[in-house]
Amino acid sequence: MDISALNNSGEKSQSKIADRVLDITHEVCPMTFVRTRLALDRMAPGERLVVLLRGEEPLNNVPRAAREQGHEVLEQATGADGVTRLVIRKGAS
Numbered sequence: 001m002d003i004s005a006l007n008n009s010g011e012k013s014q015s016k017i018a019d020r021v022l023d024i025t026h027e028v029c030p031m032t033f034v035r036t037r038l039a040l041d042r043m044a045p046g047e048r049l050v051v052l053l054r055g056e057e058p059l060n061n062v063p064r065a066a067r068e069q070g071h072e073v074l075e076q077a078t079g080a081d082g083v084t085r086l087v088i089r090k091g092a093s
Helices: 031-041 056-068
Strands: 020-023 048-054 072-078 083-089
Touching: 020 031, 031 048, 031 056, 048 056, 056 072, 056 083
Parallel strands: 020 048
Antiparallel strands: 048 083, 072 083
16 A cells, blocks of 8 residues: 555545545544544545554454444555554445
């Protein structure tokens, strides 16, 4: 995943990585998935959300809860900075 293709406002550039970006690196559970779910609720089926998170609890809970809600985790990668980047495709409503 090429996060560098996103500009400073979190919008996508020419390459199609995600329809939205959500940074929850400073949030704690349960707000990590609450914010993720709210973002997904505002998206159309098939759109992609990049979620930036930090910490073991959100790393375990956000992908699991997204799958339980019918969404697909396309990619999960943790960088050297400790930030995990999830790419989630919204499932059918």
